[in-house]
Amino acid sequence: xxxxxxxxxxxxVLLARDGHELVYAGLVPGIGARRVRSRxxxxxxxxxxxxxxxxxxxxxxxxxxELLVSWFWTRRIPPGxxxxxxxVGVHPSLLPRHxxxxxxxxxxxxxxxxxxxxxxxxxxxxxxxxxxxxxxLRIDPRWDAWKLARALxxxxxxxxxxxxxxxxxxxxxxxxxxxxxxxxxxPRPGEEDLAVRWAWPAAHIERRVRAAAPWPGVWTxxxxxxxxxxxxxxxxxxxxxxAPGEAAVRADGVAVVRAGEDAVExxxxxxxxxxxxxxxxxxxxxxxxxxx
Numbered sequence: 001x002x003x004x005x006x007x008x009x010x011x012x013v014l015l016a017r018d019g020h021e022l023v024y025a026g027l028v029p030g031i032g033a034r035r036v037r038s039r040x041x042x043x044x045x046x047x048x049x050x051x052x053x054x055x056x057x058x059x060x061x062x063x064x065x066e067l068l069v070s071w072f073w074t075r076r077i078p079p080g081x082x083x084x085x086x087x088v089g090v091h092p093s094l095l096p097r098h099x100x101x102x103x104x105x106x107x108x109x110x111x112x113x114x115x116x117x118x119x120x121x122x123x124x125x126x127x128x129x130x131x132x133x134x135x136x137l138r139i140d141p142r143w144d145a146w147k148l149a150r151a152l153x154x155x156x157x158x159x160x161x162x163x164x165x166x167x168x169x170x171x172x173x174x175x176x177x178x179x180x181x182x183x184x185x186x187p188r189p190g191e192e193d194l195a196v197r198w199a200w201p202a203a204h205i206e207r208r209v210r211a212a213a214p215w216p217g218v219w220t221x222x223x224x225x226x227x228x229x230x231x232x233x234x235x236x237x238x239x240x241x242x243a244p245g246e247a248a249v250r251a252d253g254v255a256v257v258r259a260g261e262d263a264v265e266x267x268x269x270x271x272x273x274x275x276x277x278x279x280x281x282x283x284x285x286x287x288x289x290x291x292x
Contacts, residue, residue: 001164002021003015003067003069004060007028009027012027012071023064023065024065028072044063052080057078057084061084065084067085068081068084068122069164070089076126086167086172087122088119090156091127094115094116096184097184099183100185102187102189103115103186104148104149107148108145109208115148116134117152117159119131120178143210144210144213144230145212195218196220201260201261209229222287223289228271228275238262242256242258242263249284249288253280254284255284266283267283269283
């Protein structure tokens with residue numbers, strides 16, 4: 001099948017390996033770009049092309065694609081390109097839940113037990129196109145955002161290849177509209193989203209830390225020091241005299257901060273100023289300085 005591809009090179013390489021003809025590729029920089037270029041006609045590949053450009057649209061049109069395929073393309077695909085052929089993509093959530101660029105963060109933060117990947121038709125608005133197929137994945141409660149993203153990569157690629165094969169065979173999956181009543185947003189977390197609220201229950205704080213780990217991490221102030229948290233653990237073992245937001249070092253040497261419900265052990269993080277790593281002993285020293 002003649003494909004115009006937009007996104008990370010790995011998917012383009014696999015589609016070409018499946019026997020599809022990559023007649024155009026707009027690539028997000030990544031491993032595998034050379035292998036993609038070797039499978040394309042000269043001049044039919046570029047890194048982060050401006051798809052709204054009349055020249056680029058004409059180039060894609062001249063390539064005569066039968067299908068447009070997107071896999072982690074980071075910009076909006078304009079209507080002029082979407083009009084050239086049927087267009088499909090895969091999103092790393094169970095749409096319509098967690099529409100947006102960071103479904104990993106919001107799935108973990110919400111405490112979702114299950115997430116997955118969704119193959120869908122591309123529309124002018126991000127992640128709103130009709131659903132073609134979905135695969136579910138149970139979220140391990142120990143995963144951070146990076147581990148969740150890694151766990152979804154393989155089913156995402158498998159589903160993409162399956163849907164493209166169906167199109168190539170002339171049997172595209174039946175498309176069903178998304179249920180707007182179940183839609184939730186998954187924007188990139190901002191500075192306020194990454195600030196710890198110690199009035200929250202400890203379990204929520206632990207999820208928020210995992211959701212933002214390992215980067216960018218969530219931040220808080222301990223005394224005069226700003227620190228980034230990348231691994232914490234909810235605990236019922238804390239001095240009962242602490243108020244929410246107050247910290248202490250337990251007799252076992254572990255720093256804890258009281259939350260709105262229970263407390264949080266500080267296990268791993270970074271200094272905000274120079275990004276040097278902090279372990280549990282470092283956090284204990286930070287808390288000790290704040291209480292001195």
